[in-house]
Amino acid sequence: MKRRILIFGSGEQSVKVANKFVQNNFEATIISNELHKYSELNSIKFINKSEIISAKGFIGNFTISLKTENDIIDEKADIIIIAEEYLINNNLYNLVSSNFLYNLSDFKNKIDYFSHDFLNNKTIAFITGINEESWTYVLKDILESCLKLQSIAKLKTFVFTKNLKVGYEGIEKLYRLTKESGTFFFKFTDSTPKITNTNDSKVLIEFIDEIISQNFKLTPDITVVDYKVTSNPYLQKIAEVLKLNLDEYGFIQTDNVHRLPIFTNKKGILVAGNSRCVQSDEENNADIDNLISESISLFNGYSQDSKLKANVNYGRCAKCLTCYRSCPYGAIIFDEKIIIEKESCYGCGICSSSCPARAIELDTNDNSKFTYNLFNSKLHGDANITKDDIYVFCCERSACKAYKSAISLNLKIPSNIKIFEVPCTGSISTNEILYAFNNDALGVLILACHEQNCHSEIGNIYSKKRINYLQKYLEDIGINKERLIFKTIASNMAHEFIRIINGFKEELKIENIR
Amino acid sequence: MKRNKVLIIGGGIAGLSAALELSKLGLESIIVEKEKNIGGYASQFACKANIKCVKCGACIVHEKIQSVINRENISIYTKSSLKDIKKVEEKKYNVVIEKNMDCDSEKAEISFSINAVVMAAGFIPFNPKDKPYGYQKFKDVITNLDLERILKSENILKRLSDNTLPEKIAFIQCVGSRDSTLNHLWCSKVCCPSALRMANLIKAHQNVDITFFYIDIQSFGKDFLNLYPELKKNMKMIRSIPSDVIEDENGKLKITYFDNTNKKSIDEFFDIIVLSIGITPNKDLNNIVDAIGLQINDFGFLNKSIFVTGSITGPMNISETIGSAGITALGIYNYLKV
Numbered sequence: 001m002k003r004r005i006l007i008f009g010s011g012e013q014s015v016k017v018a019n020k021f022v023q024n025n026f027e028a029t030i031i032s033n034e035l036h037k038y039s040e041l042n043s044i045k046f047i048n049k050s051e052i053i054s055a056k057g058f059i060g061n062f063t064i065s066l067k068t069e070n071d072i073i074d075e076k077a078d079i080i081i082i083a084e085e086y087l088i089n090n091n092l093y094n095l096v097s098s099n100f101l102y103n104l105s106d107f108k109n110k111i112d113y114f115s116h117d118f119l120n121n122k123t124i125a126f127i128t129g130i131n132e133e134s135w136t137y138v139l140k141d142i143l144e145s146c147l148k149l150q151s152i153a154k155l156k157t158f159v160f161t162k163n164l165k166v167g168y169e170g171i172e173k174l175y176r177l178t179k180e181s182g183t184f185f186f187k188f189t190d191s192t193p194k195i196t197n198t199n200d201s202k203v204l205i206e207f208i209d210e211i212i213s214q215n216f217k218l219t220p221d222i223t224v225v226d227y228k229v230t231s232n233p234y235l236q237k238i239a240e241v242l243k244l245n246l247d248e249y250g251f252i253q254t255d256n257v258h259r260l261p262i263f264t265n266k267k268g269i270l271v272a273g274n275s276r277c278v279q280s281d282e283e284n285n286a287d288i289d290n291l292i293s294e295s296i297s298l299f300n301g302y303s304q305d306s307k308l309k310a311n312v313n314y315g316r317c318a319k320c321l322t323c324y325r326s327c328p329y330g331a332i333i334f335d336e337k338i339i340i341e342k343e344s345c346y347g348c349g350i351c352s353s354s355c356p357a358r359a360i361e362l363d364t365n366d367n368s369k370f371t372y373n374l375f376n377s378k379l380h381g382d383a384n385i386t387k388d389d390i391y392v393f394c395c396e397r398s399a400c401k402a403y404k405s406a407i408s409l410n411l412k413i414p415s416n417i418k419i420f421e422v423p424c425t426g427s428i429s430t431n432e433i434l435y436a437f438n439n440d441a442l443g444v445l446i447l448a449c450h451e452q453n454c455h456s457e458i459g460n461i462y463s464k465k466r467i468n469y470l471q472k473y474l475e476d477i478g479i480n481k482e483r484l485i486f487k488t489i490a491s492n493m494a495h496e497f498i499r500i501i502n503g504f505k506e507e508l509k510i511e512n513i514r
Numbered sequence: 515m516k517r518n519k520v521l522i523i524g525g526g527i528a529g530l531s532a533a534l535e536l537s538k539l540g541l542e543s544i545i546v547e548k549e550k551n552i553g554g555y556a557s558q559f560a561c562k563a564n565i566k567c568v569k570c571g572a573c574i575v576h577e578k579i580q581s582v583i584n585r586e587n588i589s590i591y592t593k594s595s596l597k598d599i600k601k602v603e604e605k606k607y608n609v610v611i612e613k614n615m616d617c618d619s620e621k622a623e624i625s626f627s628i629n630a631v632v633m634a635a636g637f638i639p640f641n642p643k644d645k646p647y648g649y650q651k652f653k654d655v656i657t658n659l660d661l662e663r664i665l666k667s668e669n670i671l672k673r674l675s676d677n678t679l680p681e682k683i684a685f686i687q688c689v690g691s692r693d694s695t696l697n698h699l700w701c702s703k704v705c706c707p708s709a710l711r712m713a714n715l716i717k718a719h720q721n722v723d724i725t726f727f728y729i730d731i732q733s734f735g736k737d738f739l740n741l742y743p744e745l746k747k748n749m750k751m752i753r754s755i756p757s758d759v760i761e762d763e764n765g766k767l768k769i770t771y772f773d774n775t776n777k778k779s780i781d782e783f784f785d786i787i788v789l790s791i792g793i794t795p796n797k798d799l800n801n802i803v804d805a806i807g808l809q810i811n812d813f814g815f816l817n818k819s820i821f822v823t824g825s826i827t828g829p830m831n832i833s834e835t836i837g838s839a840g841i842t843a844l845g846i847y848n849y850l851k852v
Contacts, residue, residue: 024844024848132739133731133733133738133739133742134733135733136732136733163730163731163732163733164729164730165730165732165733166692166701166730166732167701167703167706167732167733167734167829168701168703169700169828169829170700171701172692172699172700172701173699173700173812176694176699187730189753189774189775190774190775210774210775211774213777247736249736251736255569255735255736255737256567256569257567257569257571257573257574257833258574260571260574260833260836260837261833261836261837261840262840277736278736283834283837285841286834286837286838286840286841287837287840289840289841289843289844289845290837290840290841290844291840292844293535293538293539293840293843293844293847294538294840296539296844296847297535297538297539300538300539300540301540302538302539302540397577398573401576401577401580405576449567450561450563450565450566450567451563451565451566451567452566452567452569453563453567453573488563488565489561490561490563490567490572490573490576491573491576491577492557492559492560492561492572492573492575492576492666493560493561493666495666495667495668496561496669499669
């Protein structure tokens with residue numbers, strides 16, 4: 001039976017995604033919140049004018065409820081793809097619309113329809129990256145437009161910009177070619193050109209040529225302004241229902257390297273192209289191949305499932321929903337009782353440490369009755385416990401990798417340290433830290449991932465907050481708060497790992513703690 | 515399908531990502547890497563976070579290395595090179611790998627057959643010794659790659675010549691990129707992000723003035739619009755590429771540049787100069803390129819195809835390289851499936 005893919009999208013990108021899935025033997029359905037502009041294609045199934053209202057399930061078994069024009073329908077899916085288009089904001093310079101003003105996004109498609117006579121002897125100005133830094137694909141459109149215009153008629157083309165964005169294949173060469181074939185480039189560093197309207201609605205550009213320090217005024221026959229790409233507002237709704245994290249610009253997929261290239265925080269839901277960020281067509285196409293490749297892998301026996309899974313002790317659960325709210329992976333549902341979807345759980349332990357009733361534990365996935373807690377977690381270093389010991393709680397994704405890398409590089413590992421490998425620093429509860437002090441730890445160091453680098457998005461933030469709170473509490477009970485610190489590190493920084501520990505040991509010595 | 519083997523030339527981030535994607539699809543791959551370790555240039559990169567991650571991707575490279583080592587259907591030959599490759603039939607090549615290249619007494623050859631080849635041999639960093647910036651002549655003129663390696667192990671940057679703390683550091687961008695005298699008509703695009711992030715990191719750890727010489731700052735990352743104004747505040751940005759660097763009798767490095775704002779030539783002294791060297795094509799591969807029918811473009815990079823991945827096709831950052839592995843993996847999967 002073919003695996004079913006549901007694709008959210010209303011434009012070209014979603015069709016490209018669907019076609020490629022179909023080519024690779026999947027069944028693809030596109031869900032559009034409007035009338036999809038390609039909905040006459042018959043290789044793909046379309047569900048038009050339908051809005052997502054709820055969702056349940058997990059990878060291999062999703063059910064999405066949609067509100068269509070006159071009904072509510074349920075759609076099943078193995079994998080969900082978000083491939084909505086971006087929106088274009090054309091009004092970056094507050095100019096009145098007129099026959100003298102074009103937006104770059106429209107203009108490049110119109111050039112072919114301009115006659116020689118219309119263009120001949122005209123002065124055409126392109127404005128890009130003046131009020132806000134621009135992107136390479138915008139410059140590419142401008143350069144190609146200039147060259148095309150030059151080939152149609154005898155005219156003058158100008159480009160006004162701040163930083164010329166040439167960081168894309170072939171653009172530097174194209175820029176030089178455009179310059180050689182007669183386009184004037186004005187680049188601004190210390191000044192900003194003033195772009196306004198004249199009384200007759202033409203565009204007036206007042207600027208200083210910074211090379212010769214002279215003022216100029218230009219009233220082009222045609223002015224073409226660049227655009228800014230913004231996220232599709234419908235992504236907010238999709239994200240809310242599917243419990244996906246957005247970045248601060250409203251794109252699905254947080255700005256977190258662990259999500260590259262096409263992953264979201266929820267297993268089985270993938271995101272592509274301009275639903276996840278602003279990027280070139282070529283990168284959009286790479287995303288599509290990654291979607292297919294990942295989807296084939298997922299049903300090909302490939303599994304990278306985590307060892308640990310959260311498990312609820314219903315006798316203790318007070319249904320306070322703290323876990324439901326704190327789960328970064330959308331793996332906890334509430335249906336009369338708290339249910340943890342094992343398929344979506346990464347075993348980070350954030351729910352477990354956040355649970356006020358301590359009703360959630362991390363178990364291994366294989367029913368071996370192993371219950372994770374700090375003191376049967378992987379312990380590295382000297383097994384003998386002494387009163388000079390420093391307990392280092394290391395996130396297995398960053399600090400623990402740095403520690404292992406320090407060992408393989410033969411760096412001198414400081415003595416008297418106990419390394420506890422934890423799935424995420426967000427899993428460390430206050431109880432465990434107090435237990436460490438109770439066990440006569442000299443100091444406790446929490447080594448987390450850098451902010452915005454946490455695979456569980458919020459684990460390091462929760463941990464930091466918890467440590468701040470505990471430091472105050474330690475003072476109240478007469479323990480020097482300097483004995484507990486929180487630091488961040490990356491997996492590839494072995495030397496830094498050693499520096500941090502030695503630094504902490506030094507601090508403890510200076511403080512003369514005991 | 516299971517018996518299909520893919521040979522990957524190059525164990526940098528491109529080769530590793532391709533191998534991992536192929537592995538997930540159930541294909542076996544063999545990585546041939548000429549260096550002692552896998553990971554390539556990107557594995558020498560420092561984390562540039564200052565509490566907050568700046569998304570340089572260096573940690574991801576480290577994690578990919580770990581995953582590749584632990585994956586059953588990926589084998590790795592380091593200190594090795596592809597000595598010979600012959601196409602036997604469609605989707606079948608006989609290859610000879612030379613192992614332990616660096617040691618004459620331990621050199622060995624092994625032969626086997628494979629079903630597809632992926633070229634992931636990466637780039638060659640531009641060698642700035644012929645530029646008038648005194649690289650390899652003055653100890654405190656270093657490249658961005660040198661700086662990456664230093665910042666990976668040290669948190670304080672010192673002068674290599676006398677181990678003192680620098681008071682003034684200059685970054686010179688576009689060394690070997692966007693340069694018509696070299697016929698390098700491309701932007702290397704990874705140097706703006708890497709240099710700005712490193713400059714920012716140094717500023718966070720030590721009291722130092724940083725001057726940044728550039729042509730155009732390239733946009734990078736999701737957060738560029740927020741990040742760039744912040745980064746700019748911490749340093750002196752000069753839109754001019756210096757003509758040369760000279761060391762004076764006190765070991766200070768003199769940069770001469772044209773100040774466009776005041777329209778005059780200026781001499782300024784620095785303690786360390788970082789040259790942001792560009793990405794240039796890896797041209798050491800012509801025999802392989804011919805054998806598997808790949809094409810070289812006008813710049814000397816390889817044309818894109820499913821058999822080519824990463825910066826051997828042109829300048830690419832870490833995240834793009836990871837992304838491009840999906841194209842190769844799916845392409846090869848379908849190519850071998852039929």
